Amino acid sequence: MKLTCTVFSFIIVLIVLLQACEKEGGNETNISAFSSKKSHNMGQNCMSCHKNGGEGEGWFLAAGTVYDSLKTSTYPNATVKLFTGPNGTGTLKHTLQVDGLGNFYTTESIDFGTGLYPAVEGKNYTKYMSSSTRNGQCNSCHGSSAEKIYTN
Ligand code: HEC
Ligand code: HEC
Numbered sequence: 001m002k003l004t005c006t007v008f009s010f011i012i013v014l015i016v017l018l019q020a021c022e023k024e025g026g027n028e029t030n031i032s033a034f035s036s037k038k039s040h041n042m043g044q045n046c047m048s049c050h051k052n053g054g055e056g057e058g059w060f061l062a063a064g065t066v067y068d069s070l071k072t073s074t075y076p077n078a079t080v081k082l083f084t085g086p087n088g089t090g091t092l093k094h095t096l097q098v099d100g101l102g103n104f105y106t107t108e109s110i111d112f113g114t115g116l117y118p119a120v121e122g123k124n125y126t127k128y129m130s131s132s133t134r135n136g137q138c139n140s141c142h143g144s145s146a147e148k149i150y151t152n
Contacts, residue, residue, distance in 0.1 A: 026057070026058075027052070027058060027059045027107065028057060028058050028107070029058065029107050029108075030050075030057055030058030030060070030105065030106075030107050031096075031105065031106045031107060031108060032096060032097055032098065032099040032103060032104045032105045032106065033097050033099060034076075034077045034097045034098070034099065034100070035076070035077060035099065035100040036099040036100055037099065037100045037101055038099070039099055039101055039103040039105065040101075040103075042065045042074050042101060042102055042103060043065050043139060043143050043148070044139060045137055045139045045140045046060050046063035046064070046103075046105055046137070046139065047059075047060055047063060047136075047137045047140070050063065050105070058105075058107040059107060060105045060106060060107060060136065061106055061107065061108065061109060061110040061136050062080075062082070062094070062096065062104070062105070062106055062110055062136030062138065063103070063104060063105035063106070063136065063137070063138065063139070064080075064103070064104060064105075064137075064138025064139045064142060064149055065102050065103050065104075065138075065139055065142075065143070065148070065149065066078045066080070066098050066102050066103075066104065066120055066122075066149050066150065066151060067102065067148045067149065067150040068150060068151075068152055069150055069151070069152040071147070071148045071150050073102075074101060074102025074103075075098070075102050075122060075150065075151060075152070076098060076099065076100045076101060076102050077097070077098055077099075077100065078098040078102075078104075078120055078121055078122050078151050079095060079096070079097060079098065079120070079121040080095070080096040080098060080104050080118060080119070080120050080121075081094070081095050081096075081118070081119045081120075081121065082094040082095075082096075082110070082116040082117070082118055082119075083116060083117045083118075083119060084113070084116060084117070085117060086117050086128065086130060086132070087117075087119075087128045087130075088117075088119055088126070088128065090117075093110070093111070093116055094106075094108075094110055094116075110136060112133070112134040112135075112136070113134075114132070114134070115131075115132030115133055115134050116132055116133065116134075117129055117130075117131075117132045117133075118133065118138070120149055120150075120151045121151065122151030122152045123152070124151075124152050125151060125152060126151065127149070127150065127151050
């Protein structure tokens with residue numbers, strides 16, 4: 001009886017510990033794809049949670065949200081490209097698919113080097129950031145200090 005009780009308590013402790021561990025978001029592969037609707041929190045800085053030690057699933061190296069030209073609705077299935085030169089020049093280093101909710105994100109390592117120039121391609125036109133960035137937390141500026149990222 002006593003042994004059963006000890007074993008039983010031990011199992012309970014293990015279950016509690018396992019649940020505690022589950023809460024910390026691990027660094028698993030998490031990459032946006034056209035039409036996918038697994039993401040959330042449009043417009044927020046994804047990396048406030050999706051970082052080492054954060055609660056988000058997967059630590060993002062680049063992430064953000066794309067809106068339509070009115071900047072009221074998100075714009076799904078656009079394409080984000082990171083070039084070594086301005087206005088789509090130089091080498092195309094990374095291509096990210098914007099998902100069905102307007103978010104893009106990747107846990108793949110990105111070598112920003114001295115800085116990459118983002119481009120956002122919609123069905124009708126492409127917008128180019130005129131300066132380069134080494135910061136993949138696109139929504140840390142866009143939607144607060146800079147206007148929302150948009151295309152159409
Ligand atoms: C306030 C913290 C927080 C912010 C901000 C946040 N996330 Fe998350 N995210 C989480 C947590 C916690 C989970 C795991 C539980 C869940 O799915 O809700 C998660 C899970 C996810 C998943 C995985 C869903 C799955 O089923 O595999 C994706 C994709 C995701 N987040 C994308 C994003 C994107 C893109 C942004 C920014 C636009 C973002 N998150 C902003 C906390 C956050
Ligand atoms: C440190 C702040 C900051 C970060 C981080 C940032 N941007 Fe920007 N972005 C700006 C500012 C300021 C402008 C306007 C001036 C310019 O084009 O350089 C801009 C312009 C843009 C434009 C052109 C907008 C237009 O009206 O034509 C696009 C597209 C863009 N950024 C995409 C991105 C993407 C994608 C990321 C993430 C990989 C990103 N930005 C990261 C500050 C930032």
